[in-house]
Amino acid sequence: MYRPEIKVLDCTIRDGGLMNNWYFSDEFVTAVYRALSAAGVDYMEMGYMSSESAFSRDENGPWKFCRDEDIRRVVGDEPSEMKLSAMVDIGRIEYENIPPKSESLLSMIRVACYIHQMDAAIAIAEHCIDKGYETTIQLMAVSKAMERDIDEALDDVSKSRLPVLYVVDSFGAMYCEQVERLAKKYIAALPGKTIGFHGHNNQQLAFANTIEAIIHGCNYVDGTMYGIGRGTGNCPLELLISFLKNPKFDPRPIYNAVQKQMIPLREKIEWGFHVPYLITGMLNEHPRSAMKFMDASVRGEFVDFYNQMADATTLE
Amino acid sequence: MYRPEIKVLDCTIRDGGLMNNWYFSDEFVTAVYRALSAAGVDYMEMGYMSSESAFSRDENGPWKFCRDEDIRRVVGDEPSEMKLSAMVDIGRIEYENIPPKSESLLSMIRVACYIHQMDAAIAIAEHCIDKGYETTIQLMAVSKAMERDIDEALDDVSKSRLPVLYVVDSFGAMYCEQVERLAKKYIAALPGKTIGFHGHNNQQLAFANTIEAIIHGCNYVDGTMYGIGRGTGNCPLELLISFLKNPKFDPRPIYNAVQKQMIPLREKIEWGFHVPYLITGMLNEHPRSAMKFMDASVRGEFVDFYNQMADATTLE
Numbered sequence: 077m078y079r080p081e082i083k084v085l086d087c088t089i090r091d092g093g094l095m096n097n098w099y100f101s102d103e104f105v106t107a108v109y110r111a112l113s114a115a116g117v118d119y120m121e122m123g124y125m126s127s128e129s130a131f132s133r134d135e136n137g138p139w140k141f142c143r144d145e146d147i148r149r150v151v152g153d154e155p156s157e158m159k160l161s162a163m164v165d166i167g168r169i170e171y172e173n174i175p176p177k178s179e180s181l182l183s184m185i186r187v188a189c190y191i192h193q194m195d196a197a198i199a200i201a202e203h204c205i206d207k208g209y210e211t212t213i214q215l216m217a218v219s220k221a222m223e224r225d226i227d228e229a230l231d232d233v234s235k236s237r238l239p240v241l242y243v244v245d246s247f248g249a250m251y252c253e254q255v256e257r258l259a260k261k262y263i264a265a266l267p268g269k270t271i272g273f274h275g276h277n278n279q280q281l282a283f284a285n286t287i288e289a290i291i292h293g294c295n296y297v298d299g300t301m302y303g304i305g306r307g308t309g310n311c312p313l314e315l316l317i318s319f320l321k322n323p324k325f326d327p328r329p330i331y332n333a334v335q336k337q338m339i340p341l342r343e344k345i346e347w348g349f350h351v352p353y354l355i356t357g358m359l360n361e362h363p364r365s366a367m368k369f370m371d372a373s374v375r376g377e378f379v380d381f382y383n384q385m386a387d388a389t390t391l392e
Numbered sequence: 393m394y395r396p397e398i399k400v401l402d403c404t405i406r407d408g409g410l411m412n413n414w415y416f417s418d419e420f421v422t423a424v425y426r427a428l429s430a431a432g433v434d435y436m437e438m439g440y441m442s443s444e445s446a447f448s449r450d451e452n453g454p455w456k457f458c459r460d461e462d463i464r465r466v467v468g469d470e471p472s473e474m475k476l477s478a479m480v481d482i483g484r485i486e487y488e489n490i491p492p493k494s495e496s497l498l499s500m501i502r503v504a505c506y507i508h509q510m511d512a513a514i515a516i517a518e519h520c521i522d523k524g525y526e527t528t529i530q531l532m533a534v535s536k537a538m539e540r541d542i543d544e545a546l547d548d549v550s551k552s553r554l555p556v557l558y559v560v561d562s563f564g565a566m567y568c569e570q571v572e573r574l575a576k577k578y579i580a581a582l583p584g585k586t587i588g589f590h591g592h593n594n595q596q597l598a599f600a601n602t603i604e605a606i607i608h609g610c611n612y613v614d615g616t617m618y619g620i621g622r623g624t625g626n627c628p629l630e631l632l633i634s635f636l637k638n639p640k641f642d643p644r645p646i647y648n649a650v651q652k653q654m655i656p657l658r659e660k661i662e663w664g665f666h667v668p669y670l671i672t673g674m675l676n677e678h679p680r681s682a683m684k685f686m687d688a689s690v691r692g693e694f695v696d697f698y699n700q701m702a703d704a705t706t707l708e
């Protein structure tokens with residue numbers, strides 16, 4: 077699929093950091109940065125930008141905060157066309173802690189929000205625009221939102237200066253038909269704006285759903301190397317870059333970084349497909365119960381987990 | 393997706409046996425059989441039916457041959473609505489080695505063939521029909537076939553008594569659009585016949601492509617527990633059964649068998665997603681080169697493998 081408008085964003089450090097509290101070594105982050113840059117990836121998300129009043133430095137590595145001095149240390153002085161981004165969560169960042177673009181190595185701030193936070197998300201996104209950044213909003217957990225509320229959120233976005241809104245499959249619950257429907261809905265509601273897609277791999281559909289989103293007009297797509305991310309992880313970047321036919325992309329640096337960085341890391345922290353994540357995805361539930369199941373010192377029975385989750389879902 | 397016509401076939405033993413020369417213990421095969429039966433799976437493929445003149449008993453376990461006494465030993469006497477199948481390869485079975493249905497526990501013989509073998513495949517399939525079996529043909533490697541040859545093969549099938557033809561993505565090379573196109577093409581060419589789909593997971597698309605095939609009218613779909621199969625493996629049955637909403641299916645016995653049988657087996661034999669399989673899939677090549685790479689005592693560089701494969705493909 078060669079469509080010059082398509083932009084690929086890697087969130088290996090940001091989403092992968094959910095698995096190790098963002099304690100990646102500088103060498104690791106530098107290796108990821110260099111591989112992404114050499115592969116022609118458009119954006120690298122360095123982590124979350126958070127206020128130090130919201131999270132402790134004692135419990136979180138540097139990529140929970142994305143201070144400029146940390147970024148500068150790992151990206152070095154080599155020129156790169158790749159842009160850097162950071163994600164902010166509503167209520168975890170004070171406006172005054174976001175530096176103006178002119179004082180930052182970041183080019184883009186992405187705002188993650190739930191549907192009831194859309195007003196706050198638009199406000200912080202427009203604040204970031206005013207500070208000189210490219211900006212997107214990731215509307216999370218839309219698979220649990222009521223249609224009336226999605227319509228209202230899209231209406232709010234349409235009246236805002238936000239340029240990019242993502243369809244986000246937070247729970248890995250969507251099949252191709254849901255992706256198609258939401259992509260078409262967002263595009264129809266937001267003429268002149270760009271739509272993105274961010275998937276999760278609970279049902280081994282993150283890559284397939286990303287293709288589906290691209291087919292139906294989404295132009296910002298996210299991946300992570302070797303699919304690293306919370307629980308079952310994200311769309312594997314090596315698949316996405318191999319699929320896209322834009323000659324600016326070269327998959328080889330990604331293959332190499334998967335072999336040299338990600339496979340050794342996978343020996344230390346576990347992510348990827350497991351039946352409990354499939355179960356929460358299929359039931360359209362947050363993966364937290366599956367993560368708790370997987371983290372138990374003695375893992376229980378998959379069938380008991382399914383029964384508990386299916387009962388809980390029925391009773392909701 | 394609740395469509396009563398949809399039939400699910402498990403080929404854990406047949407396709408998984410490519411990884412261990414069909415040396416599964418009787419206890420393992422019995423556990424798989426019981427789980428599939430309890431889950432409401434329509435067909436269990438017990439293995440290949442081969443002539444002993446084609447393969448040695450010294451180098452292959454019982455499921456390369458599928459003799460009735462072996463099947464009888466593992467399925468026991470419990471009644472089950474699940475039907476049993478075996479696959480035959482052209483040239484690896486003599487007609488006289490196929491017992492009549494009345495003397496066999498098998499209900500279905502599936503014939504695997506390449507496109508130049510279609511005449512031979514139809515002949516053996518009709519022979520099996522005459523012996524009392526349900527029959528399908530798996531037309532392999534169709535992603536490498538020329539359109540003119542596919543048309544001719546479909547024309548031959550249309551004039552035969554074959555009831556079921558499969559779209560087979562042998563190399564894990566297809567994206568959703570290829571699956572849609574081939575499913576529609578087969579259906580249009582074969583009125584009154586049933587179309588199936590068998591995927592491979594090189595690009596983590598086996599499940600997604602199976603959904604796509606179902607959406608576009610394929611009614612026979614294959615899976616294996618935990619995706620076991622050659623190289624990167626097949627469509628994971630636990631995903632497929634969780635997706636299908638036909639109330640006759642119960643995913644819990646599958647979850648349990650994945651936990652009790654497949655995860656321990658995965659410690660002994662390796663299958664699943666790896667970059668070399670992605671590379672052969674993306675390049676629409678047989679996975680044999682990737683398997684050789686993976687089996688080497690010292691694995692080489694992914695990038696070197698990609699360069700070799702990409703060059704070989706270019707030169708073909």
